[in-house]
Amino acid sequence: GENVEQHPSTLSVQEGDSAVIKCTYSDSASNYFPWYKQELGKGPQLIIDIRSNVGEKKDQRIAVTLNKTAKHFSLHITETQPEDSAVYFCAGGLSKLTFGTGTRLQVTL
């Protein structure tokens, strides 16, 4: 089955700086890679996703890149704000998703 690894486990950045979270996956058949933001005590919220036929996707301050050959994908958040503080999960698969271990992002003033 699919195995998704995520790094770093914690990330602290100053407001306005960029944050990058990286994930790798093992199953070359996987073709869907979403990113979720989870705030304390809440369910995960889909923030951006990418399909395997696309190398990069951007939505305002958030971008995701995918390298199918190397089997890794990354989340980039620019101009971070305090409200970006949360746990971020990457996932990979198709209809069934395998989640990474999560990254706790702390944006400090």
Added chain:
Amino acid sequence: GAVVSQHPSWVICKSGTSVKIECRSLDFQATTMFWYRQFPKQSLMLMATSNEGSKATYEQGVEKDKFLINHASLTLSTLTVTSAHPEDSSFYICSAQAGASGSYEQYFGPGTRLTVT
């Protein structure tokens, strides 16, 4: 759009009793729903996949007789934790997938925190 609700948001039950959790897709029809369990400061672990009108598919290590899943309609799935024990205490989250051709997005509910005393 793509709103998923769960009920209850939290529940406390005594050991040995059963608890039912509902998951509803409010503004779309979900051909597939997923049930996850999340322990504190850990990732989401898929428990089972349910398709409307058919039996759920359970992940390895998940007891299907303990975690009963019913997907009776395109907008409702239920998870029943039978004979609950303290080790079943966790955050249970459902997600729903519209299932349209080429659509893989999963939208998550707000979760249900179960505490078994």
